Amino acid sequence: MRITFRCLYLVLTMIFMVSNTHSSYAKRAKKEPQAKYVFYLIGDGMGINEVAGAELYNQATGKGPDQVNFRHFPVVTFVNTFSASSLVTDSAAGGTALSTGTRTYNGALGVDSDRNYISNIAEWAKASGAGVGVATSVGINHATPASFYAHVNDRNSYDAISRQLISSNIDFAAGAGFLTERKTGLDAVFYEQEARGEGIKVFHGVEDFKNVSTSYDRVICLGGENIGELPYAVDRKEGDTALSDFVSTGIDYLYGRYEDEGFFFMIEGGKIDYAGHNDDAVSCFQEVNDLAAAIDVVLAFYQEHPDETLIVVTADHETGGLMLGAGEYIMNPERLAGQNMSENELTSKFRQAYMPPPPPQRRGQRGGQGMYPPQQQPQWTPPTWDEVKAFLKDNLGLWDIVPVDKKTEERFHEMYKSTFTAKEGENDVRSLYSVNTRLISEAVLYLNAAAGYQWSFGSHSGSPVGLYVNGVRASEFNSCDENIDIPLIIARIAGYDTKLNN
Ligand SMILES: [Zn+2]
Numbered sequence: 001m002r003i004t005f006r007c008l009y010l011v012l013t014m015i016f017m018v019s020n021t022h023s024s025y026a027k028r029a030k031k032e033p034q035a036k037y038v039f040y041l042i043g044d045g046m047g048i049n050e051v052a053g054a055e056l057y058n059q060a061t062g063k064g065p066d067q068v069n070f071r072h073f074p075v076v077t078f079v080n081t082f083s084a085s086s087l088v089t090d091s092a093a094g095g096t097a098l099s100t101g102t103r104t105y106n107g108a109l110g111v112d113s114d115r116n117y118i119s120n121i122a123e124w125a126k127a128s129g130a131g132v133g134v135a136t137s138v139g140i141n142h143a144t145p146a147s148f149y150a151h152v153n154d155r156n157s158y159d160a161i162s163r164q165l166i167s168s169n170i171d172f173a174a175g176a177g178f179l180t181e182r183k184t185g186l187d188a189v190f191y192e193q194e195a196r197g198e199g200i201k202v203f204h205g206v207e208d209f210k211n212v213s214t215s216y217d218r219v220i221c222l223g224g225e226n227i228g229e230l231p232y233a234v235d236r237k238e239g240d241t242a243l244s245d246f247v248s249t250g251i252d253y254l255y256g257r258y259e260d261e262g263f264f265f266m267i268e269g270g271k272i273d274y275a276g277h278n279d280d281a282v283s284c285f286q287e288v289n290d291l292a293a294a295i296d297v298v299l300a301f302y303q304e305h306p307d308e309t310l311i312v313v314t315a316d317h318e319t320g321g322l323m324l325g326a327g328e329y330i331m332n333p334e335r336l337a338g339q340n341m342s343e344n345e346l347t348s349k350f351r352q353a354y355m356p357p358p359p360p361q362r363r364g365q366r367g368g369q370g371m372y373p374p375q376q377q378p379q380w381t382p383p384t385w386d387e388v389k390a391f392l393k394d395n396l397g398l399w400d401i402v403p404v405d406k407k408t409e410e411r412f413h414e415m416y417k418s419t420f421t422a423k424e425g426e427n428d429v430r431s432l433y434s435v436n437t438r439l440i441s442e443a444v445l446y447l448n449a450a451a452g453y454q455w456s457f458g459s460h461s462g463s464p465v466g467l468y469v470n471g472v473r474a475s476e477f478n479s480c481d482e483n484i485d486i487p488l489i490i491a492r493i494a495g496y497d498t499k500l501n502n
Pocket of ligand 1 (some may be wrong): 045090273274277319460
């Protein structure tokens with residue numbers, strides 16, 4: 001009897017437990033809120049020190065917010081970034097990890113290590129009925145945005161990538177312009193025309209974005225001209241397009257069309273990486289601030305839809321190996337206050353002001369090796385050292401905010417002399433995306449180090465990067481420590497099916 005009762009008790013308990021677990025699962029599944037509006041922001045090259053360094057710079061100079069908005073989201077952790085082929089990723093493999101949840105080889109976009117197609121979160125979102133947007137401050141077909149719509153073996157295949165963007169079902173795409181490959185000979189405007197031919201409406205610059213209407217099926221927004229990159233935030237002039245213009249236009253468009261179905265919007269701050277390749281801290285920090293300004297636009301939307309919005313901010317990798325500290329337990333971020341333009345802009349101002357005008361190019365000639373006819377030799381005298389010193393003082397704060405010791409001044413003086421005597425190109429410093437005058441490049445590097453910002457090199461590092469999350473079910477990212485898990489967690493929270501029939 002006792003045994004039977006015990007058995008009955010056990011069986012009943014089990015039935016109760018099973019039904020209880022089942023119903024609580026069902027209840028939870030029903031109750032669990034889903035993210036209808038997803039923002040996925042990627043700071044290209046934005047390591048932890050780029051963010052912390054920007055805050056120190058802002059606090060010391062007043063040139064940005066004391067606290068960068070996303071750094072204080074409810075969930076802040078960090079993730080690994082390595083690729084399948086290297087412990088140091090490039091932006092293509094990094095973007096693919098963040099878009100597909102698969103590690104691949106450096107250079108790959110939307111394909112795995114065996115070069116097989118892999119679907120991405122923008123495609124998962126679309127298949128679930130959501131609208132999709134991608135926006136970047138660099139080329140619309142550059143590696144990071146392309147990892148959300150392209151599937152190619154090589155990130156430099158701009159022709160194939162552009163065509164895949166045009167034939168994709170991305171509703172809203174925004175970027176500075178189309179990057180091109182030399183070997184095809186096709187120019188940026190060609191791709192724009194191709195897009196128009198497919199019925200996509202193309203807009204140029206912030207003024208023109210007022211004409212974007214939700215009645216258009218697909219939209220592409222470009223910078224003022226069809227250019228490879230937007231101006232650095234530190235160089236931006238009145239009327240120039242900013243990343244946040246792309247973001248506000250994109251939100252209006254996507255929300256207008258997909259209020260009920262929801263949308264997925266990827267936004268890249270692409271020039272944090274460009275500044276990192278240049279080892280140019282002020283430009284880098286102003287780009288971090290610019291991404292934060294774009295996030296301010298996203299946060300304004302979030303305030304309106306707090307129960308339906310998810311905001312995920314991260315980076316594909318760190319660029320430059322930036323360290324905080326001058327080696328003597330000190331930093332002087334206030335010394336960066338005198339730099340009022342990017343290293344690139346400073347080089348072009350310097351060349352305009354002091355270098356001889358480039359010789360006219362002959363018909364059909366490529367490159368700038370032309371010669372002046374003797375009677376047309378331009379009048380040109382090199383600037384004095386004092387003039388050049390004044391230039392560096394006015395634009396970088398050297399000798400003014402930043403002390404320059406005698407040895408360094410002698411080094412700069414030698415560089416100044418050879419700037420005007422060396423053969424063309426000999427005094428250029430090449431980084432991945434720019435060619436700068438050596439004297440300018442070295443002066444910027446000196447300023448950075450004097451302020452306590454030391455760069456290790458002009459390439460990517462293998463450092464982990466920050467992951468900052470706000471909004472619906474943000475806490476589910478708490479234990480995320482691999483970048484490939486991010487798109488899968490977003491998909492779970494947004495209810496996207498990650499198993500598309502490819
Ligand atoms: Zn890079």
